[in-house]
Every structure is written in structure tokens, then in C-alpha cells.
Amino acid sequence: MAYRSALSITVNDELHHLELDHRTTLLEVLRDHLDLTGAKRACDRGECGACTVLVAGQPMYACQLLAMQVRGRAVVTIEGLATQEAFRPVLDAFVAQDGGQCGFCTPGFAVATYAALQRLPEASVQELRWELVGHLCRCNAYDKIMAAVQDASRRQQPTSATAVMRTEP
């Protein structure tokens, strides 16, 4: 017998009221109930990172969370990030560097890159690699992905000119 409960969940600043089987994962809510298909269902068991979203600002595997577990915590998907100016450096870098091949892993990498650069804006390449541990690319396009990640890091660094501008009243 399946147990169902009401759940109110905020995704990309929009509040949704759903009635769900308790076993429903966050990824199932996003893809199957809210039609947000940016987070991909690949391994569906916490091994690849293709389903990564932000939960209360932290990158998490949506396939490994029950929807009921994110009650009260804001969820942001790649669709939500795509509308934010702060995500622009990551988006532009992945486009400019052709940061992937089939693109199936790209949303997860992009969300994780954004979260890493928010937390560690001056991270070294090695630190960024560590931040992306747990993300797999089945096309083995890691060179292009890391080129995009490094480009994103460069794009969000203030140039000396803009740094000067920011200190001005």
C-alpha cells in the first residue's frame, strides 16, 4: 500500500502544491510532475551527477532525495539558473568551449560548476576538479568540460578595471 501526502515545494521561485507517494524522488517531481527536464535521469542511483540541482543553495543529486525531504528548502534547477545573471559566466563558458559532446551530463556539470564558483570564486584548477568529483561524462569529454569550467572561472573574475569601478561610489 502506497502512502501519500500533500507537499508544497518551491522550485525556481515558484510554489507548487502536490499530492505524492512518499517514495517519489525529487528528480521524479521535477521531471514527471513539473516538466523540468534539465536535470537528467541517468544512473538514478547517485553515481553520475546528471541529476544535480541546488537545494538550499547546495548541489545535490535529485535522484537520491525523496521529495518529502526537501520540504521547506528552495530547489533551483538548471532552468531556474538559466534566467539568472550570476549564471551567465558558466552558461557562456560551456557554449564557448563546446563543453560537452552529447550534452546529457552538461546540466549537472553546469549546476555544480556554478555552485563551486559561488563558494570558491578563486579556486584553482585542482580545487575545481575536486568540486566536480562525483560527476561522470559517458562521452569522456572531460577535457572540454574542464576547459569550460576554467573559462567560467575566468569570466567571473573581476578584471582590474571592473575591480576599480566597484570601489568607486
Ligand code: FES
Ligand atoms: S541520475 Fe542522479 S546521480 Fe546519476
Ligand code: FES
Ligand atoms: S557529453 Fe555526453 S555524457 Fe557528457
